[in-house]
Every structure is written in C-alpha cells, then in structure tokens.
C-alpha cells in the first residue's frame with residue numbers, strides 16, 4: 583500500500599494530523615507488528631473492495647502483519663457469498679432505493695448495515711487466524727470501556743447482549759496464506775429498517791441450496807448503555823487491539839478506498855463487486871414455483887408456473903394451465919419469451935399478472951365472444967410481454983455494460 587495519501591489519527595493523544603510521513607504505520611520510526619486502518623468511505627462496495635484489496639494485494643497483509651480495519655456503511659443489505667438475494671431480502675424494497683445490495687466474498691448469512699453499525703476486519707496469517715480470540719478481545723475491549731454491557735460469545739460466534747440479543751455477526755475468508763475474520767457491531771442501527779429489508783420477497787415456492795441466514799433477535803448496544811456510539815466503540819476496540827499487540831500508543835490510519843494511487847487496481851475490484859454479475863448473477867441456481875386457483879364454471883382450476891434460474895437468468899420455464907384455456911403454440915411462445923431473460927421480479931411479476939388477467943379474460947370470453955377474442959387477448963399479451971422483455975433486456979444489458987450494475991435506479995424510474 584502506498585501510504586502517502588492516507589491520514590492518521592492518533593487516538594492515545596488528542597492530535598489528528600492530515601498528511602503523513604511515508605512510513606505511516608511505523609511507530610516512532612520502529613515498525614510495529616500491527617496496524618489499525620479506518621475507511622473514510624461509507625459506500626459498501628468501496629469498503630468491500632478495500633477489504634478485498636488488502637486481502638489480495640497489500641504487502642503488509644501478505645507479510646502477515648496483523649491489521650485491523652474499521653469501516654461503516656450507509657444503509658445496505660450484505661448477503662453472504664453463497665446466498666440468494668431473493669430469498670434473503672426484499673429485493674423490490676432494496677431496488678426502490680431504501681438500501682444498497684452487496685454480496686461479500688465471505689460465506690454466511692445476510693446482515694443489514696447503516697451508520698449505526700461498525701464493521702471490524704481482522705487480517706492475519708492463516709495460522710494466526712482465530713475467530714474466538716478476536717471475539718474475546720472485542721468483549722474485553724467493550725467490557726473495559728462500557729462495564730454495563732453484558733456481552734458473551736455464542737457457540738456460533740455471534741456476540742450476545744444479556745445472553746440473548748444478537749449484537750454482532752461473524753464471517754470469514756481463509757486463504758492459503760492469509761485470512762480475515764470480519765464482524766458487525768450494532769451500536770445504534772435502524773432495526774426497523776433492518777427487519778423490513780431482511781424479509782424475503784419470495785417466501786413461498788423458492789427452492790435452492792443457497793446458504794440460508796439464521797434470523798436472530800437483535801439489539802443495539804446503545805439500548806443497554808446510552809453512552810455507546812460507533813465512534814466510542816471503534817476507539818475502545820482500537821485501543822485494546824493496540825495494547826494486545828504490544829503498542830503503548832496507537833494510531834488509526836485513515837484510508838480512502840476510492841484512491842487508486844494508494845490502492846492500485848481497487849477500481850476494478852469495486853466494479854466487479856458492484857456489478858450485476860456478482861451481486862445477482864452469482865446466486866446459486868434455484869427454482870421458484872407459484873400456483874393459484876382460478877374459478878372455472880363453478881369449479882376451480884389450478885395454474886402452476888415454475889422457473890428455473892441459473893446464473894441469474896431464467897433457464898427453464900414450465901407453465902401448466904387447463905388445456906382448453908390457452909392454445910399450445912401461444913403457451914410455448916409465452917414460455918420461450920421468458921427463457922434467457924434475467925430473473926428480474928418485475929419481468930416475472932408482469933408475466934404472472936398478465937397470465938392471471940388472461941385467464942380472467944379467457945373466463946369472460948368463454949361466456950361472451952368465445953375463443954376468437956381469447957386468442958386476440960393472448961396475442962396482445964404476448965406482444966406486450968415481448969416488447970417489455972426486449973426493452974428491459976436491451977436497456978438493462980447496455981446499462982450494466984456502462985455502469986457495471988445499478989439496475990435499481992433504472993427500474994425505479
């Protein structure tokens with residue numbers, strides 16, 4: 583890392599300096615065995631790119647120098663590497679601008695972040711990687727600074743307040759030589775937004791082998807001690823970390839993940855992490871099935887609609903409607919118009935709504951103008967669908983190419 587652009591904040595004293603000597607991270611000229619960094623960015627994709635960059639490219643991390651990174655994000659939902667966003671959160675709400683969606687490199691479940699949540703990443707050698715020890719340090723650090731907080735480490739490495747409320751979730755990435763363990767810490771996050779966002783938009787009928795989150799009852803630390811703030815949490819943890827690793831005094835080095843000079847190649851990592859291909863396209867394949875009953879001459883008929891999605895695109899589509907309702911050729915055309923289309927709830931939702939309308943229309947038609955109009959209706963539906971898909975598909979593809987993602991903005995319009 584070229585450090586001349588980072589800023590340093592000396593926490594043991596009161597000084598905060600801008601511009602630093604080129605040996606930032608060296609204490610009094612002598613290199614310490616550890617380093618504490620804090621990101622100035624609150625953009626989740628920038629911060630994940632920074633984490634990635636440090637893990638992949640940073641000389642100090644590669645030389646197994648212990649590094650603690652502190653970071654916070656604006657409102658976002660962060661899914662694990664092997665998760666399905668449609669199963670884990672309300673994608674529609676996310677896309678309407680309420681939060682950013684990110685897929686991280688580590689496994690595990692889905693969490694919500696905002697500025698009331700602090701993230702800590704402990705980089706170490708693979709052999710020095712020890713989640714339990716990191717968590718014990720966090721508990722000790724917070725115990726020293728906020729004696730009123732009763733924190734414990736659960737068997738699955740969550741941090742619990744009063745033995746039951748989750749205040750921190752953990753995940754990790756372990757490579758051949760280096761590793762990181764990262765965790766959240768709920769200081770004063772918006773837990774109402776959290777529960778709204780972490781509700782699947784497709785609770786019924788979604789089948790997949792993706793990792794499922796383990797929902798928990800959460801609480802903010804500030805609810806147990808109102809002197810808790812994210813700044814105070816970061817300070818307490820940084821101070822403890824330094825003491826633990828032999829530093830009498832500690833310095834927090836402020837780093838800017840949008841600075842390509844300091845972190846060469848970081849923009850590429852950012853583009854990858856914020857692109858559709860990574861966030862949605864990496865979803866393990868899944869099947870989604872919807873069914874509903876439609877009245878038919880005083881009776882009820884069942885319609886089923888089943889999509890198989892691979893790499894974020896519809897690979898297969900099955901639609902069963904009563905034989906007499908739709909001519910097979912049109913049914914096939916409808917199915918084929920969906921194949922290869924990115925699985926985008928709007929696309930599928932529209933197809934379902936149109937299909938429902940068609941069925942209703944078919945019902946009316948049976949009684950009024952018979953099959954002639956039904957075919958016309960379906961034809962109109964097909965044209966609508968095809969136009970809709972073409973518009974979405976072409977524009978979205980173009981958009982993704984230009985912006986590396988950001989469907990939310992487009993679809994919100």
Ligand SMILES: Nc1ncnc2c1ncn2[C@@H]1O[C@H](COP(=O)(O)OC(=O)CCCC[C@@H]2CCSS2)[C@@H](O)[C@H]1O
Nearest residue numbers: 691692693694750751752753764765766795796797798
């Ligand atoms: N910010 C935060 N902190 C603690 N717990 C949370 C948070 N957001 C949601 N939750 C609760 O955890 C479960 C999911 O628990 P689950 O155990 O399934 O997943 C995790 O804990 C993953 C932690 C990942 C930590 C990374 C560190 C830096 S980037 S993200 C969710 O349903 C909520 O009930």
